[in-house]
Amino acid sequence: MLYQVTDWDDAYANGAHIPQAEDFVPLWQDASARFREAHPPEPLGRGHLFRPSRTAKGLMVFIHGGYWMAFGPGTWSHLAAGALAHGWAVAMPAYTLAPKAHISQMVPEVAAAITESAGRLDGPIALTGHSAGGHLAARMVCDDCTLPDAVAARVAACVPISPLADLRPLLRTEMNDTLRLDAAEAASESPALLAPRPGIPVTTWVGGMERPEFVRQARLLANIWAGLGAATDCVIDPGRHHFDVIERLKSPDSPLLARLLRP
Template sequence: MLYHVTDWDDAYANTVHIPQGEGFFARWQDASARFRDAYPPKALGRGHLFRPDGPARGLMVFVHGGYWMETTPDLWSHLAEGALARGWAAALPGYALAPQARIAQMVHQVAAAIAEAAGRIGGPIVLTGHSAGGHLAARMICDDATLPDSVAARVTGCVPISPISDLRPLLRTAMNDRLRLDPAQAASESPALLTPRPGIPVTTWVGANERPEFLRQARLLADIWAGLGAATDCVVEPGRHHFDVIEGLERPDSPLMERVLG
């Protein structure tokens, strides 16, 4: 069957294609507020750093999504729960949003937050993120010195969840009025068009019930980076859509958390 996109705005729309999609944001807000009450975070620039009881086994970084235009780490605090339960610290970087910032600026802000967290937490570092945050997580391990070498040397895995790995299709969407991408910037900030650092395993993770573009984008990154020598996998989780595919991060024994920390 031919795959042909004729409505690029709809291709990247999620809420309208998920039953009761609008309700997820209120639930996340409540869950995150309760989690911060139980586990008060330390400040990390625009974001948060959660520490486990006792010495941390390592540092998990979760980069939030929102199409680089919406949300803050406050909406996603509860996703640190699985890591903390396993004795890991969890960093949730914040970054300036479009249109006030361009994606290249966000990349550098996230990298700076990770470097700051790495200076406060020892051990291995694993990177994950969702949607636009999946893009930013993957962007961290490109070989253009986005992360300082000393920090990148500690990264033992990267799991972009439902990532947008090639930004060029967004040039055809209305959201680009705020993102302000041009063809050169879309290419220079697309992980799928860049080379990964060697030695870091990469798993893209996506829900089987997601929009076809997110399935394509997840497979694209895994396939292209495998061709560049990276150890890659693409996991399509049955029954999951774009909003509930991240829920495994709340459970220390979920398949997603096993892959992130494994």
């Protein structure tokens, strides 16, 4: 069956294809506020660092999505619950959003926040992020010294969730009026067009009910990086769409969390 995109804005429009999409953000914000009341974080720049009640086994990093244009760490605090239950600390970095910053400026901001949080804790590092945050998570393990070598050496797993691995299609969307990507930046900041650091297992994770472009992008990164020597997998989570696929992070027993916090 031939696959061709004729409407690029619709291809990357998630909410328009999810029932009661408008209800999700208030639910996330409420759950996150309640979570921070129960688990007050320490500041991480403009982001948050949650610590378990005992010495942390390692550091999980969750990078938020929003097409690089919306949200902040405070919307997603509740997603730290699963890793905290396993005794891991959880960092949720903030980064400057478009149009105030280009994606190429967000990448070093996130790397700096990860480096700062890694300096506060010992143990392995597990990287994840959702959508635009999935892109940034993958971008952290590219073989271009985005992360300092000493920090990258501690990364035991990277699980980009619904990642945007190739930014070039976004040049065809209206959102690029805000992102201000040009062809050169789209290429230089696309993980699928870069090489992965050796030795870091990478699993792309995507909902089975997501827009076809997100499934294609998740498969693309896993396939290309496998061809460059990385240990990769692409998991298509049945019955999950773009807004609920991340809910797996809340559950200590979820297969998503197990893949991320691999021993």
